[in-house]
Amino acid sequence: MANLEYYMSLPYTTIIEPVTDESGSYYVGRIIELDGCMTDGETKVEVITNLQEAMQGWIETKLANGFEVPEPVQTSGSSGKFTLRLPKSLHQRLATAAKKRLFPLTSTLFIS
DSSP states (O other): OOOHHHHHTSOOOEEEEEEEETTEEEEEEEETTSTTOEEEESSHHHHHHHHHHHHHHHHHHHHHTTOOOOOOOOOTTOOSOOOOOOOHHHHHHHHHHHHHHTOOGGGOOOOO
């Protein structure tokens, strides 16, 4: 069985998101593969530090109780591309806008 140092050295998927609610503005961070491993902080740097501590505690608890610790999601099977169907009219508008900006349409993705 692998030890704490092994798991802490793996490239887990980290998500850090800004949050604004009734208690103010802060950041929340979580490790996707480690269910329930999350923390918060006033800055991104603080969240990253707190996540390391949270990961360590999460992994130590699982190992101490004989539970399996998942490894990071493998991305080697992902090509990095996807196909997207658009209405012809939207495709034409995007192609025209990309041409005006001198950027290839294939390198531009609009997210709302």
